[in-house]
Amino acid sequence: MTWESIERLKTAAERNALAISEVKAAGRKVVGLYCLYSPAEIALAAGAVPVVLCGTRNDPIATAEQVLPRNLCPLIKSSFGFAMEGSCPYLSAADLVVADTTCDGKKKMFELLGEMKPVHLLHLPSTPGEEALPFWREQLSGLVKRVESDFGVTITDQNLADAIKLANRERRALKALMDLPQMEPAPVTGMQMLEMLFKLGFFADRETIIELAEGVVNEVQAAAKAGTLPERKGGPRILLTGVPVGMGSHKVVRLIEECGGQVVCMENCTGYKKADLVAETGDPLTALARRYLSTPCSVMAPNQGRFDLLEQLVANFRPHGVVDLTWQACHTYNVEAYKVRNFLRDKFDLPSLHIETDYSEADAEQLKVRIEAFLEMIG
């Protein structure tokens, strides 16, 4: 099924790499971000352009393995391979890369990246509890100072508050988009949603992101209201949880839908982990610290937020099954998979399939057999 607004988004996204070089040529600073723990608002507050960096393609991995171990998460190897090859236009444009000590592999990779690019490393605590908030706020404060010093600007509380409001508008637009598949059958496929969410990350202008996301929501909702939603076969509804995915690392989403399932929700950093708002009142840096620290990634020990989010998403998206995706050698998601399986079974009687894979197509046929069997079981 095709939507005019989705085509518009995809066409607009084709200019993203060019747009970032134009923005840079016009004298604006560019801040590259790898991880959801790194607050885009600080770049926005500095009048700079925050942009997500590349890390979802398989082809730079061989290059990365000249320096990094093979037994490391493909996302980390891909990111580093892009940097070694100079093949990510957003990284090339970045005046500063904001990194954080999310996981073992990333924090050590960022040390090596720091020899190629200016990297500001945020030391992320391993607990989202209030006990860690002052330390994390100080880390964000250090980033504010670094951006001020590197870019020769002053970041006021008002700048931060304005940036929070803008980023929250974007979050609301993305959440409305991600909520569309609550309809049955879902009006957009998981692959369509993934492509949209992925491509929206590379726009230089936040208003464009908001406008494009709202355009899709409006078109779909209007069709639903008018009873003109295109016909669609509804297969088993699948909630995808676990590691982030993107174009180039979309294998499992593609396979689920090729096998007749519908990926209706992504509990990951590509998807729903982006949706939570930042408080718009009080000290803006504390609000940012609190919100970003509460991102329910498996690097937190324990990571209660993920189970709370899963509970909410199961209620809202009514999946028939859950696919829990772990990138190879991502220890935290891999170990947490045990708890996730038990939680879904004990609390919702919901079957789940844990998949550990990488970006390559080597295991695609084998995965297809497992996914088909899983869909048949729950179908």
Next chain:
Amino acid sequence: MTWESIERLKTAAERNALAISEVKAAGRKVVGLYCLYSPAEIALAAGAVPVVLCGTRNDPIATAEQVLPRNLCPLIKSSFGFAMEGSCPYLSAADLVVADTTCDGKKKMFELLGEMKPVHLLHLPSTPGEEALPFWREQLSGLVKRVESDFGVTITDQNLADAIKLANRERRALKALMDLPQMEPAPVTGMQMLEMLFKLGFFADRETIIELAEGVVNEVQAAAKAGTLPERKGGPRILLTGVPVGMGSHKVVRLIEECGGQVVCMENCTGYKKADLVAETGDPLTALARRYLSTPCSVMAPNQGRFDLLEQLVANFRPHGVVDLTWQACHTYNVEAYKVRNFLRDKFDLPSLHIETDYSEADAEQLKVRIEAFLEMIG
């Protein structure tokens, strides 16, 4: 070559498991420790017995893999397997396990261990910098409160200061022991040193540890002075760096010495990372926080302390080559290996061999070939 004092140590160690149950039967509390970031002094200050927990044998790993992923460091899987099987007498005796969020695998494993045993998790920052010190001191303060509450005791600053002095005496004794192989040829083998350091970790009484370590130092130094050191063929002197090793995970040390090398120093948590003293003046909890946070493990980003320590050890132990050992799937040591190799080559023109392995004997023959070739090259 045999030393009476080493035989005495080994004989005494045979009673360790029994001793811990006697101590417990006598009403003393036992605190289990997995990692060098967890301060034994807090247990000592509470009048409890700190003891290292099991995690160096291969056989419990199959059990652990029922719950944990296969692609995880053998040390973590072994520790968890011991817990599942109830086969570590020290863990069985432990009233409280002190754990820390050292690395991705450990912090997530400790979540699961918490369902079996009372675990107090310390949130370790990823930087040894002063910026992290107040947060880390608060973590240690939280452990003091937990121990006070669980054991019904009060821990005063004087208790902590006394514990620091005792632990420092132990550190001085262990350092003197570890310094013996500065002699050429080394008067004790790497395997003998490893066995001593490993077994000393399981004694319930610190004075016994000090006495046994000093006994070996005194006997060897007396023989050196008297010119009665036993004859020993001196092969290439090897500095071992990287992950901790112990009895059961001693494969690489054994192979190096079977191939004619002498392991003269271990820059790891079994060896020299233990040696640094805690300041005996000022606020004791701050002194503990500063010292423990400065442990130069690869989980720190960056981990300058390791390079400083390597520089000092290269000067003092005069190795002909370095073996850098990484347990499979230990991402931080695995990524840091790249920097270590370059550092040793560029700074000291010192050849190094990076080995990634697990606790099994599956690759022993293959490793032997690589180690033989390395020793031949540097010999």
